[in-house]
Amino acid sequence: MEINVLTFGQVTDITAETSLKIPDVKNTDELIQLLEKTYPALKSIQYSIAVNRKMIQENTMLQNEDTVAILPPFSGG
Amino acid sequence: MESTNKYQRYHRQTVLKKFGTAAQDKLFQAKVLVVGAGGLGCPALQYLAAAGVGTIGIIDFDVIELTNLQRQTLFNIEDIGKPKAEIAARKLNSFNPDIQFPVYNVKLEPKNALEIIENYDLVIDGSDNFPTRYLVNDACLLLNKPLVYGTVLRFEGQLGVFNLTDIETGSLTNYRDIFPKPPLPSSVLSCDQAGVLGVLPGIIGTMQAAEAIKIITGIGKPLCNKIVSYNLLSNLFYEFSISAAKEINATFPKTKSEFLNFDYEWFCGAAQExxxxxxxxxxxxxxxxxxxxxxxxxxxxxxxxxxxxxxxxxxxxxxxxxxxxxxxxxxxxxxxxxxxxxxxxxxxxxxxxxxxxxxxxxxxxxxxxxxxxxxxxxxxxxx
Missing domain, CATH: 3.40.250.10 (Rhodanese-like domain)
Known part of the structure; x- marks a missing residue:
C-alpha cells in the first residue's frame, strides 16, 4: 500500500518536495496525522485536500496508488 | 474608421466556425467587471477589450508604483503615482474606443459591492487579498453572477470558475467550498514578501479572460466546479474538482443584510486568530x-x-x-x-x-x- 502525495504552494516549502510516497495509511485523517508529525509546520497553515483530483471535506478511505493533493490558499493578484 | 463594418476588427475570431458574428454579438452585449487592475487585471482587461466585450468595469483604489511595472503591462513609468483604474481605462479607451469602461476608483466593500456588481453579467477576480476575495465570492453568490477566479504566488497560479451551474451535472460551487475560512493572517505569504514571476499573472489573467469569453459566448467548456493549479517551473497543470460543501459548513452571509453587516477585514484578520x-x-x-x-x-x-x-x-x-x-x-x-x-x-x-x-x-x-x-x-x- 502506497499513496502518492502532491504538494502545492506553501505546502511544498514545508515538505521540500512536490511529490512524496507515503506507505501504510488507511485514510486521509491518518495520512494528515502522519504528515503533520513528520512536518510539524503543516499544522500552522491552512490547506484543502483532494483524493484523485476530487476535493474532499471529510475523512476518506484510501486505496493503493491513490493520489492525494494538498492545496493551500493564496491571494496574490 | 466610421465606415468600417463593426465586425471587421474582430475578423480573425468571427471567421472561426464555432464563433462567428453570433458570438461576437454576445461579446458586444456583455458587461464584465474586473476587480483589481493589477497583475491579473491588466492582461484580463487587455484581452477582453481586444475581444470586443461591450462594457468592462474596472475597480481598483490603488495607485501605480514602480514595482508594479514588472507585471502590470498597462502602465508606463510616467503613470507612477496615478490611480490604476483611471489610467487603465484611459489606455484601453484609446485601444478600443467602441467599449464603455466604467471606472470605480474605490475600495470594494460590502456597502458598495452589490450596487456595483449587479450592473454586470460576470466578474473577474484579480484582487490581491483575502478580504476582497471572500467579499467578491459572497457578493457573486448573492447576486447570482458567475465569477472567474485567479490567483498567483511566486511560480504557481490557480484558476477557476465559481457560481456557474455545470450543465452536465447541475452542480454549483464557490470559493468557500474549497476554503470555507480564510487562512490565519500570520500563515500566508503575499507577492510583496514572497515574490511573483511577472509573466505568471500574465498567463493566469489571460486564462481568466479566456474563461470569461467562453462563458459569454457559450463556446467550449468553462472550468465550472473546478480549479486548476499551474506550475510555471514544471509546466504542470493539475485539475481539482470541487463539490458543494454541506449547508452546515457554509458560513457565508446568506442575505443582503447579513452581507452588509459582514466585516471582511475582521473575518480575515484578528477574528481568525x-x-x-x-x-x-x-x-x-x-x-x-x-x-x-x-x-x-x-x-x-x-x-x-x-x-x-x-x-x-x-x-x-x-x-x-x-x-x-x-x-x-x-x-x-x-x-x-x-x-x-x-x-x-x-x-x-x-x-x-x-x-x-x-x-x-x-x-x-x-x-x-x-x-x-x-x-x-x-x-x-x-x-
Missing part, C-alpha cells in the same frame, strides 16, 4: 463602532461593572435567549474570568455561523484591572 478579544482590542472596537456587550454572569455576581453599558443574559438562560439576539452588531460576551464566555461564543457560532461574536479575554476581572490602571495612569499620560 481566535474567538477571543483582548481588553485593548475591546476598548478600540468599542470606540470604533456600536457593539453589543453581553454579561453572562448570574444576577448578583460581583463586581458590578459600571465602566461600560451592557445587556445581562445569565448563562442559565443564555441558550433560550440567543435566538432573539440581533446579529447585526459585533458581540462581545464576558463572564467573570473569560472561560464560560468562550463556551457561549462557541454556542453562538454553532447556531449563527455568520455572527461576529467574541469572548472577552480575562473577563470582568481583567476589565476592572484595566480601568483601574488607566484611571491611575491617564493624568500622567495627558500631562
Amino acid at each position: 481566535s474567538n477571543e478579544i483582548t481588553i485593548d482590542e475591546f476598548d478600540a472596537l468599542r470606540k470604533k463602532e456600536t457593539i453589543t456587550i453581553i454579561d453572562i454572569r448570574e444576577k448578583g455576581e460581583l463586581p458590578v461593572l459600571d465602566e461600560v453599558s451592557f445587556t445581562q443574559i445569565p448563562w442559565s438562560r443564555f441558550e433560550e435567549a440567543v435566538s432573539t439576539f440581533s446579529k447585526k452588531n459585533k458581540m462581545v460576551i464576558f463572564c467573570q474570568s473569560g472561560i464560560l464566555s468562550l463556551t457561549a461564543v462557541k454556542l453562538l457560532l454553532e447556531k449563527f455561523p455568520t455572527c461576529q461574536a467574541y469572548s472577552l479575554k480575562g473577563g470582568v476581572e481583567a476589565l476592572k484591572k484595566y480601568h483601574h490602571k488607566s484611571s491611575q495612569t491617564s493624568p500622567i499620560n495627558s500631562g
